[in-house]
Amino acid sequence: MQKILRSLLLGLSLLLLVAGTARAQSDADREAIKQTALDYIEGYYNGDAERMERSLHPDLAKRIARTNPSTGKSNLNHMTAAQLIQGTRMRQGRPTPKEQQQRDITILDVYENVASVKIVANDWIDYLHEVKFDGRWVIINVLWEMKPKSK
Numbered sequence: 001m002q003k004i005l006r007s008l009l010l011g012l013s014l015l016l017l018v019a020g021t022a023r024a025q026s027d028a029d030r031e032a033i034k035q036t037a038l039d040y041i042e043g044y045y046n047g048d049a050e051r052m053e054r055s056l057h058p059d060l061a062k063r064i065a066r067t068n069p070s071t072g073k074s075n076l077n078h079m080t081a082a083q084l085i086q087g088t089r090m091r092q093g094r095p096t097p098k099e100q101q102q103r104d105i106t107i108l109d110v111y112e113n114v115a116s117v118k119i120v121a122n123d124w125i126d127y128l129h130e131v132k133f134d135g136r137w138v139i140i141n142v143l144w145e146m147k148p149k150s151k
Helices: 002-046 049-055 081-090
Strands: 056-067 074-080 103-111 114-121 124-133 136-146
Touching: 002 049, 002 103, 002 114, 002 124, 002 136, 049 056, 049 081, 056 081, 074 081
Parallel strands: 056 136
Antiparallel strands: 056 074, 103 114, 114 124, 124 136
16 A cells, blocks of 8 residues: 555656646746737837847738628738838838837647737737747737727
């Protein structure tokens, strides 16, 4: 009986040690995931192309589905990392006023080297897919939607 109890305690100790180590890494990853999202949204708001570029994987795809009101037909608008960086660079010197810089970030899920993140911005909502690539978190996909205009 004592042998079984000792084995159970050893197994439990190992499990707690592994769980504690995984949690510590998860906390660091969650912070890095959030920082990537902040670099993206704050980079845009402040016209900081370097910060925007740091947050993106070069193969990023940013998409929005739009419906043509006259035909009712949907189309998909695409943006690449290069287009997003250039658009941000063009905002340099013309930042969004601080009181309009909404940046509510929610990490929806993290599994191994992938994460889903939601950003509620001032006029739109972004759903980001982040990937841990070469040891750092970057955005690989963005699906977004404009908020309805208030009347």
